[in-house]
Structures are given as structure tokens and as C-alpha cells.
Amino acid sequence: xVVYGVYIVSKSGGLIFNLDHNVPKIETEKTFSYPxxxxxxxxxKKIVVEFGQRDGIHVGHVLYAINxxxxxxxxxxxxxxxxxxLENKDNYPLNLKFGRPKMTTNEKIFLASMxxxxxxxxxxxxxxxxxxxxxxxxxxxxxxHCFQTLTGVKMMVVADRNQAGVEILLKRIYEIYADYAxxxxxxxxxxxxxxxxxxxxxxxxxxxxxxxxxxxI
Amino acid sequence: MSRAxxxxxxxKVNSELVTLTYGALVTQMIxxxxxxxxxxxxxxxxxxNMGVRLIEDFLAKTGTGRCLDLKDxxxxxxxxxxxxxxxxxxxxxxxxxxxxxSFILDTNPLTDLVELPDELKSLKYCNVICGVIRxxxxxxxxxxxxxxxxxxxxxxxxxxxxxxxxRRLEDAMPAGED
Numbered sequence: 001x002v003v004y005g006v007y008i009v010s011k012s013g014g015l016i017f018n019l020d021h022n023v024p025k026i027e028t029e030k031t032f033s034y035p036x037x038x039x040x041x042x043x044x045k046k047i048v049v050e051f052g053q054r055d056g057i058h059v060g061h062v063l064y065a066i067n068x069x070x071x072x073x074x075x076x077x078x079x080x081x082x083x084x085x086l087e088n089k090d091n092y093p094l095n096l097k098f099g100r101p102k103m104t105t106n107e108k109i110f111l112a113s114m115x116x117x118x119x120x121x122x123x124x125x126x127x128x129x130x131x132x133x134x135x136x137x138x139x140x141x142x143x144x145h146c147f148q149t150l151t152g153v154k155m156m157v158v159a160d161r162n163q164a165g166v167e168i169l170l171k172r173i174y175e176i177y178a179d180y181a182x183x184x185x186x187x188x189x190x191x192x193x194x195x196x197x198x199x200x201x202x203x204x205x206x207x208x209x210x211x212x213x214x215x216x217i
Numbered sequence: 218m219s220r221a222x223x224x225x226x227x228x229k230v231n232s233e234l235v236t237l238t239y240g241a242l243v244t245q246m247i248x249x250x251x252x253x254x255x256x257x258x259x260x261x262x263x264x265x266n267m268g269v270r271l272i273e274d275f276l277a278k279t280g281t282g283r284c285l286d287l288k289d290x291x292x293x294x295x296x297x298x299x300x301x302x303x304x305x306x307x308x309x310x311x312x313x314x315x316x317x318x319s320f321i322l323d324t325n326p327l328t329d330l331v332e333l334p335d336e337l338k339s340l341k342y343c344n345v346i347c348g349v350i351r352x353x354x355x356x357x358x359x360x361x362x363x364x365x366x367x368x369x370x371x372x373x374x375x376x377x378x379x380x381x382x383x384r385r386l387e388d389a390m391p392a393g394e395d
Contacts, residue, residue, distance in 0.1 A: 011391060120392030133392055150276055150283050151356045152391030171280065178277040182270040189269065 003166075003206055004142060004158045006173065007112055010190045011152035015112035017193040018105075021206055027064070027099040028056040034092040040083075045073045046101060047082055057098045065097040119146065119154070149174060165214025169205070176201050232303060232326040239327050243342065257341040264348020265355075272353035275300065283357065287382050290359065291318055294350060294380075302326050306378075316382040325369060325376045333370045341365050346378060358386040 008017035038052040047063040119133035137144040147155045147170035180198040284290045291308045306320040327343045347363035360383040367373035
């Protein structure tokens with residue numbers, strides 16, 4: 001019963017706010033000896049586990065550090081190439097740190113703008129005239145709830161499949177947006193929301209939701 | 218909606234505070250711009266900018282749906298007057314085509330303590346309201362024109378604000394709402 005994230009997309013389709021909430025951080029560290037029994041691949045500027053899932057290291061996890069040295073792209077912080085280090089027998093045993101990939105802000109902006117046409121397509125695909133766009137998108141690990149206001153702003157909440165009362169939460173987020181973002185004279189419409197009061201109030205209702213359920217927010 | 222209304226009630230302020238702050242704003246604008254017409258125009262623009270933000274507050278607090286005719290719109294603006302200014306204007310003077318109507322206010326909180334000096338007789342003191350109506354309706358894809366017909370400050374019995382429907386902004390309609 002958790003909320004994973006909150007996104008707000010403006011009328012023109014740009015991501016104007018996102019909040020990661022309560023996504024458990026999964027990281028595993030393990031010492032390996034030569035030869036490495038996990039297949040790694042370099043893609044999208046990350047070193048990803050391609051095959052060989054074990055001990056909490058899953059396919060799709062990303063290599064974050066070798067012997068405590070963080071990796072950026074495929075380069076270690078001391079300038080060496082990560083794959084060269086991994087292939088050299090003399091370097092072993094090696095301590096590798098894997099973790100779940102984190103979404104960068106750019107990727108979030110990209111995904112948010114991708115949802116926008118999807119929403120529009122859904123309303124056009126509908127067999128009935130005057131259909132709304134996507135309101136709930138369900139997957140086996142989460143549910144995405146979307147609420148579009150009459151002015152075209154979309155509030156989205158990614159939550160656990162069993163999380164109840166997300167519709168009420170979305171309305172509350174809209175009220176907070178109207179109160180703390182729009183009434184802030186220094187916030188300009190359609191721009192990313194950087195208002196501390198908005199953040200604080202949003203976090204407080206999310207906390208309340210988790211502590212005492214939907215009836216109190 | 219009992220939850221929303223109780224929350225709203227707690228934030229009531231004395232209308233004189235609004236009257237005085239608005240008065241201070243208009244006075245400052247008259248000092249800054251020496252042309253009365255410019256002041257009226259700026260007040261309308263100011264109202265427009267307030268309207269485009271205020272509409273979200275109105276929608277979030279009342280949870281109202283999209284309106285499909287102008288009568289509906291008039292009703293909703295009437296309730297917005299009650300919410301934000303604490304007055305209940307009458308909706309009257311419908312045009313034959315049903316695309317124009319007036320709000321008649323017998324009291325106007327913005328002008329409560331105000332008399333217009335002679336040299337400012339052409340000032341549209343409450344033009345901000347016209348701007349708010351235009352801005353707010355534009356955000357829900359209705360293009361309207363709004364102006365003051367009668368003004369208590371100019372010796373009329375009531376304040377009358379006229380609203381004229383121009384068109385629906387179809388191209389600005391968000392997907393899934395049209």
C-alpha cells in the first residue's frame with residue numbers, strides 16, 4: 001500500500017513536477033573471483049546485467065561501483081575503463097556493487113511527454129464519442145492513475161496496485177497545486193514547480209495517506 | 218463536498234482588507250500611469266492574470282464539471298462571486314440569442330469605501346473583475362468579452378457587468394475533454 005511517485009504534466013505536455021516517494025533502494029555488493037560469471041553489457045550509458053541472475057543481482061540491474069570506486073558511463077572515477085578492469089585477471093577478486101537503475105530527470109521528462117499523446121490516442125480510439133483519455137493504467141507491479149483537470153493539467157500518481165483512494169488523493173493534489181503553486185506570485189504558469197510550500201504540503205498528505213489511510217487527507 | 222467547504226470557510230477574511238488593498242493598488246497605478254484609460258486597461262490585464270490562476274482554485278475546491286451552455290456558465294460564475302467576494306449578483310438582461318448576459322451587483326465589496334474624484338470619472342475602477350472573468354473562462358476554453366455597463370461609483374443604481382460569449386476555443390481543448 002504505497003505511492004511510488006507523483007507527476008504533474010502541463011497543458012502543453014511538459015513535465016512540470018515530479019516526486020519520487022518511497023521507492024525502496026535496492027543495492028547488492030558481492031565479491032567475485034575470475035572469471036566473472038555474470039554477463040554484462042553496455043547500453044544507454046550504463047553497464048547492465050544481461051544474463052546470470054543470482055544472490056539478489058537481477059537482470060536489468062546496473063553496475064554502480066567496482067571496489068568502492070563509482071562508475072560514470074563505462075568509466076571508473078580514476079579514469080580506467082570498467083570493462084578493461086573486469087577482463088583483467090590480475091585485478092581479481094573484485095568487489096562489485098549492483099543496484100536497480102535510477103531514472104534520470106531527462107528520462108522522466110521524456111516519459112511524461114510520451115504519456116501525453118498516449119492519453120490523446122486513447123480518447124480517440126474509444127468506440128463511444130466524448131471519451132476521456134487514460135484514467136488508470138495497470139501493470140503487474142503498479143497502477144498509474146491520471147486525472148486531467150478541465151484546464152488540461154494532468155496529475156499522475158504511480159502507486160501500488162492495491163492502494164485505495166487514489167482518486168481522492170489526485171483531487172487533493174489538485175487543490176494543493178491550486179493553493180501553493182498558482183497562488184505563488186513568483187510561479188509562472190507552465191513552468192516547472194519549484195515551490196517549497198507545495199513540496200511540503202504534498203509530502204505531508206502522502207505521509208498521512210501512508211499512516212492513517214485515505215479518510216484523513 | 219462537505220470536506221472542501223469546511224476547509225474553504227476557515228480562510229475567510231474581512232472584506233475591508235480586500236477593499237483597502239485593492240484601493241491602494243489602484244491609487245498606486247494612477248500615480249504610475251497618468252492616463253486613466255491606461256489604468257483601466259492595466260486593471261483588466263491584472264484581472265486576466267488573476268483569472269487564469271483563480272480558475273484552478275475554483276475547480277479544485279468546487280469539483281465542478283465542464284459547462285455546455287452559457288446559462289450554466291453564468292450560474293457557476295455567480296457561485297464564484299459568492300466564493301471570492303461574498304456577494305450574490307443577479308444574472309439578468311439575457312440577449313435574445315442567449316449569448317450575452319449581465320451580472321447585477323447591488324453591493325460591490327471592491328467599491329465599499331470608495332468615491333471617484335471628478336478628474337477620474339472615466340476610470341473603470343472595478344475593471345479587474347472583467348479581467349478575471351475573461352481569464353478564467355479562457356482557461357476552460359471559452360472566449361468571452363466582459364465590460365462594465367453600469368457603475369455605482371458613477372451614480373448608477375447597481376453595478377452591472379456584461380459578459381458576451383464570442384466562441385469556444387476548440388483548438389485549445391485538451392484531449393479527452395472535447
